[in-house]
Structures are given as structure tokens and as C-alpha cells.
Amino acid sequence: MAIIFLESKDNAKIKHLRGLIELNSARKKHQQTVLEGTHLCLAWLQQQKKIFSLFTTEQALENPELQQVFKLHQGHIFVISEVLYKDLSTLGTTLPCLAIIDLPQNPVQIDFTQDTLILENVQDPGNVGTLLRSAAAANIKQIICTQGSASLWSPRVLRAGMGAHFSLVCFENIQLKDILPQFKIPVFVTSSHRSTSLYSKDLTQACVWILGNEGQGASNYALEHAEAVAIPQPGGQESLNVAIAGSICFFEMVRQRQ
Structure with a gap:
């Protein structure tokens, strides 16, 4: 697991993250979406599912809740500024944690016999x-x-x-x-x-x-x-x-x- 600092809002990874947050068309194109907050990220990871990219801030790196996410996450951690995180976040005041995941692939057929x-x-x-x-x-x-x-x-x-x-x-x-x-x-x-x-x-x-x-x-x-x-x-x-x-x-x- 590597910690990588991203400083520019024009970085390709930041642009990709922003597009997934703001645009349904981007989510459809890339078949990805964004989880925000440690609760959702832990719920996802605890089902043995993978996070594609994880974003946080330097101030939050040592937070115990975020450390739980890090233990289950196998990929890189991208660190951005507090100002940029607040610009991207849809939650407002929360522990900085944004994760890109691949959309689940569901069965093709609807079951017409179940609730x-x-x-x-x-x-x-x-x-x-x-x-x-x-x-x-x-x-x-x-x-x-x-x-x-x-x-x-x-x-x-x-x-x-x-x-x-x-x-x-x-x-x-x-x-x-x-x-x-x-x-x-x-x-x-x-x-x-x-x-x-x-x-x-x-x-x-x-x-x-x-x-x-x-x-x-x-x-x-x-x-x-x-x-x-x-x-x-x-x-x-x-x-x-x-x-x-x-x-x-x-x-x-x-x-x-x-």
C-alpha cells in the first residue's frame, strides 16, 4: 500500500473522481461510482469487495476509523488537500474518505417469483x-x-x-x-x-x-x-x-x- 500525494485539481485522477461524483453519464461510461464515508467503505470491503482508488486528506491519515479502512484496502491511498476534499465532498463535515468502486454486475434476468x-x-x-x-x-x-x-x-x-x-x-x-x-x-x-x-x-x-x-x-x-x-x-x-x-x-x- 502506497500513499501518494496529489496537489492539482487538474490531475487526471481528480478529474475522474469528480466526474463520477457529479455525472451519471460518467458512472455509466466507466461502470464505476463513489462511496463516501468510512461506514460505506467498510461495509463494502467487509464483503471481500475491492476499492479501486481511495482518497483522503493528510490530517485524517491517522484517524482510527480510517485506519480500519486501510487495513482492508489493498490499493493505493491518494492524499489531497482539505480545500479540494471539501470541494469534492457531497457530505459536508465528515471524516475525509472517498472511494472509487466498480459497479456490481447483476444477473441478467429478473426473478418474477420473489419479493x-x-x-x-x-x-x-x-x-x-x-x-x-x-x-x-x-x-x-x-x-x-x-x-x-x-x-x-x-x-x-x-x-x-x-x-x-x-x-x-x-x-x-x-x-x-x-x-x-x-x-x-x-x-x-x-x-x-x-x-x-x-x-x-x-x-x-x-x-x-x-x-x-x-x-x-x-x-x-x-x-x-x-x-x-x-x-x-x-x-x-x-x-x-x-x-x-x-x-x-x-x-x-x-x-x-x-
């Missing part, structure tokens, strides 16, 4: 990451995103997911009409405008959850080709945040299966 979460045009990275974290906790292993949803492997979604990605099989840019007819299990879609209560459904067997856009909700196609359920809200609010709604659905499913 699945479908995100239909869910755009907020925080909501997407939170939903993945809740899905993983509820033992939903397959995630499908339609076009228009936030990029699952963007640094912001990864941060919100807190490592949930690493135990999931994820598919992106999928058309609902191409997959819904193929599921051999019940498909539910959440809608605050439907009267059928979530709690009246039998969720003891494998099923699919469709969660729609934060503002517009699920599409007409989803509502026409899935069973719409609502979460009772005796307090009278118009709707719930999509990540909260999804989490309630997942853990009602878990409760019924206990």
Missing part, C-alpha cells in the same frame, strides 16, 4: 436510498427502477442507503409494461386515493410493491395493472412521504410473516 420493490419515477435520492435500506431490512432482495427514478448508484443514493445496496440485486431503466405481466405473484401499488386498506391484504406470500413519484404518485398503467392499497391516515393528511409509505408496507408484510 420485489419497483420504484416508478421516484426522483429524490434520499427517498430512494431510504427505500432500499427499508427493503433490505425487510428481506426484499430485488429492486427494479423505471426510467426517471434517481440513479441507484449515485453517491447521494448510496449515502442514504447506508450500505443496503450491497445485499440487493438492482435493475434500472426498466419499463413497467415489459415486466408487470410476467410476475407470477400479487402486485400491489400504493395510492392514497384508494379505499382498500393495506391491512386487509394477505401478505404472507411473496409479492411486489410499486411505489410512485413523490408528487404525481403511481402511473395510470401501474394502477390499472396492480392492486391498489392505501395506508389508513386517521389524522387526515393528504398523503405520506413515499419512503415512509413504502416502509410501512414492507414491515406490515414482515409482521404478517412472523
Whole structure:
């Protein structure tokens, strides 16, 4: 393991790092993304997965948390200035730790018989990451995103997911009409405008959850080709945040299966 100091913001490695942080097109082109923070890096490395490049600052080199990352990381450590790190970071005040990783290669085929979460045009990275974290906790292993949803492997979604990605099989840019007819299990879609209560459904067997856009909700196609359920809200609010709604659905499913 070598420690290499990089001083110029125009260094090719810094430009590559910045592109992966800021541009979905760069992540697609290079099939790489960026983990930020020691928690994500340790979660990745503890699964015997490799970090391509690791970046930190000189002041952070002796930090005990970062030392744990160094013990598992087999490659070089690139040291940059505090000013440059703050310019690159999406977290603000945190222990300096940025890691470039190769995107996982998932199976080509979707499994149409297992518990699945479908995100239909869910755009907020925080909501997407939170939903993945809740899905993983509820033992939903397959995630499908339609076009228009936030990029699952963007640094912001990864941060919100807190490592949930690493135990999931994820598919992106999928058309609902191409997959819904193929599921051999019940498909539910959440809608605050439907009267059928979530709690009246039998969720003891494998099923699919469709969660729609934060503002517009699920599409007409989803509502026409899935069973719409609502979460009772005796307090009278118009709707719930999509990540909260999804989490309630997942853990009602878990409760019924206990």
C-alpha cells in the first residue's frame, strides 16, 4: 500500500473522481461510482469487495476509523488537500474518505417469483436510498427502477442507503409494461386515493410493491395493472412521504410473516 500525494485539481485522477461524483453519464461510461464515508467503505470491503482508488486528506491519515479502512484496502491511498476534499465532498463535515468502486454486475434476468420493490419515477435520492435500506431490512432482495427514478448508484443514493445496496440485486431503466405481466405473484401499488386498506391484504406470500413519484404518485398503467392499497391516515393528511409509505408496507408484510 502506497500513499501518494496529489496537489492539482487538474490531475487526471481528480478529474475522474469528480466526474463520477457529479455525472451519471460518467458512472455509466466507466461502470464505476463513489462511496463516501468510512461506514460505506467498510461495509463494502467487509464483503471481500475491492476499492479501486481511495482518497483522503493528510490530517485524517491517522484517524482510527480510517485506519480500519486501510487495513482492508489493498490499493493505493491518494492524499489531497482539505480545500479540494471539501470541494469534492457531497457530505459536508465528515471524516475525509472517498472511494472509487466498480459497479456490481447483476444477473441478467429478473426473478418474477420473489419479493420485489419497483420504484416508478421516484426522483429524490434520499427517498430512494431510504427505500432500499427499508427493503433490505425487510428481506426484499430485488429492486427494479423505471426510467426517471434517481440513479441507484449515485453517491447521494448510496449515502442514504447506508450500505443496503450491497445485499440487493438492482435493475434500472426498466419499463413497467415489459415486466408487470410476467410476475407470477400479487402486485400491489400504493395510492392514497384508494379505499382498500393495506391491512386487509394477505401478505404472507411473496409479492411486489410499486411505489410512485413523490408528487404525481403511481402511473395510470401501474394502477390499472396492480392492486391498489392505501395506508389508513386517521389524522387526515393528504398523503405520506413515499419512503415512509413504502416502509410501512414492507414491515406490515414482515409482521404478517412472523
